[in-house]
Amino acid sequence: MASAAAAASSLMRRDPVRDGEFYFNKFCSSCHGLKAAGTDRGPTFIDKIYRPAHHSDWSFRIAVRSGVRAHHWSFGDMPPIKGVTPEEVDDIITYVRSLQKAAGII
Numbered sequence: 001m002a003s004a005a006a007a008a009s010s011l012m013r014r015d016p017v018r019d020g021e022f023y024f025n026k027f028c029s030s031c032h033g034l035k036a037a038g039t040d041r042g043p044t045f046i047d048k049i050y051r052p053a054h055h056s057d058w059s060f061r062i063a064v065r066s067g068v069r070a071h072h073w074s075f076g077d078m079p080p081i082k083g084v085t086p087e088e089v090d091d092i093i094t095y096v097r098s099l100q101k102a103a104g105i106i
Helices: 002-012 016-027 057-066 086-102
Strands: none
Touching: 016 086, 057 086
16 A cells, blocks of 8 residues: 555656646647647747856746737737736746756757
8 A cells, every 4th residue: 555655656746847747738839849849839848048157047928927029029919817826927937947958058
């Protein structure tokens, strides 16, 4: 019985990258594509423009909460994203930063 409880506990551990991928796919991928690769509706985040030195984590938080005017790309303005919690946004950022790191951007 103890091993089943331990297995269940390990499945419930938070993993910000894994959780961030889930929330990214739920809230962001329709415009920004799977694995943040971009679509015809929104840019990729796997670009040096979105590295932390140019777009901080705070800028991502503001964009989700308040929307953002188009300024790097011609996709149009991004509306605020409703229904995503601050904790989910933090996980999304962790996921995006992990993709950027894997791509050698950060």
